[in-house]
Amino acid sequence: MQNRFLLLSALMGAASVTARDVPANIRNFYDSIKAKGTCSNKLATGFYSKDNGPNTFSYCGDHIADSNVIYIKGTGANFADMDIDCDGEQNGRGDDGRCGNSHDTQSITSFQSQVAGYKKGINDLNAYVHPYVVFGNTGTKSGWKKFDPTAYGIKPLSIMAVVCNNKLIYGVWGDENGDDGPKPMVGEASISMATACFGTSMNGNNGHDENDVLYIAFPGSDAVPGANGANWGAGSWSSFENSIEGLGNRLIARIGGGSGGGGGTPTTSAKPPTPTGGYYCDWPGQCEGAKCQTYDDCGLDLICDATEKVCTMQGCQWPGHCLGAKCASHNDCSDPYECNAKFGYCWTRAA
Incomplete structure (x- = not known):
């Protein structure tokens, strides 16, 4: 009992450290699309946030042109809720028992092979450690509502920004909604994401029911941290989230500069981090000289040398x-x- 109390206390402490205020441009963006109501450019629609609710939720492309983002939007002032996902690595790392209430836990996530391919000592995402978002709808049922994020340039394991409980939390696109349930659903995230947003009252059978959570996805390869762009082997969700903060801050700088984007100026937290070794990188493993396989493994102004397989300075004119x-x-x-x-x-x- 004492160990469990200490673990919960640590999780709550981590939430207070990691949670950040919503920057002005994101707050304005949230308020403007909330006030607008229904999404105009519905990339896919007819989804539910609750089994007994309306099927009026959509993947929205209203701000692809001006901010290059895609998000989930309901009608009126609704965004989406946050159901709890406990899928993925089941080795007990970070497990405090709260997923025990879940009756729909799968042993793998959609991108298990990519995670294992990073060779960071883990075989899959861990719902307690990696704040991931369930985004996209797959399945083979006749008439089933589907949405494939990759058709719009969103890459597996790319950064996602979540506005919840007056906080901004960064995570990754880590799983998809299948057709194993009675209805095509949206609004689900790992228990670590739910903990970051709403605290340790969240468990496998108790999520956040209000449709006030904004999930933002970023098309493009620049949103993918890659093997060395995040601390995939972190021991806690706060450590992992901190490792992707720099990239997340750069991505949210897209938002608010175009027409209808809500205006406002990003806070200074959205500024790129101080260069390491003279070049921008978010994690020591992606700085100049770090081992790499692809460009995604290297920092902002570095490329992966195809011969030496190390991150090096980007060539230009x-x-x-x-x-x-x-x-x-x-x-x-x-x-x-x-x-x-x-x-x-x-x-x-x-x-």
Whole structure:
């Protein structure tokens, strides 16, 4: 009993450390799409957030053009709820018994093979350690509502931002909704994500019922931390979430700059981290000289050298004008980069 109390206390302490206030641009974005009501560009619709509720929830593409994001939206002021997912690695790491109430736990997540392929000492995502979001709907039932995020450029294990309980939490796209239930559902996340949002009262059979949770997905390869861009072998969800914070902060800088995006200026927390070794990276394993297999394993302005298999400086037409270089205008950046005027560095805007 004493050990259980200490574990719960640690989890609650981690929540207070990791949880961050919602930046102004994200708050304005949330409020503007809430006030608008129904999504105009429904990429897929007819989903439920509750078994006994309406099937009026949609994957919304209203802000693909101006912010390059996709999110879940209900009608009126509704977003989605947060049901609890306990799928994935079942080795007891971080397990405090709260998933024991779940009657629908699967031993693997949708992207188990990719996680194992990272070779970070884990075979799959762990619901207690990795704050992942269940996003997308698959299945073979006749008439079943489906949505494939990859058709819109969203990559497996890419960063997702979740606005919940007046907090902003970063996670990854880690699982999909199958057709094993009676209805096609949206609004589900791992128990660690639910803990970050709503505390340790969340368990395998007790989620958050209000439709006020905003799930934001980011199309593009730049949203994927890759093998070395996150602490996949972390011992706690707060450690994992902290390891993807830098990339999450850069991604949310997309939001609020276009028409209808809600306006506002991101807080300073959205600014890229101080360079390590002169180059931007979010995790020591993705800095210059780190081992790599693909570009996704390396930091913002680094590439994976195909011969040496190490992260190295991005080549470009003019030294000092590469990806991640400081800039004041587009003329300061080498093709195909442009200047991110808000934060003053060369970047690649996702298509």
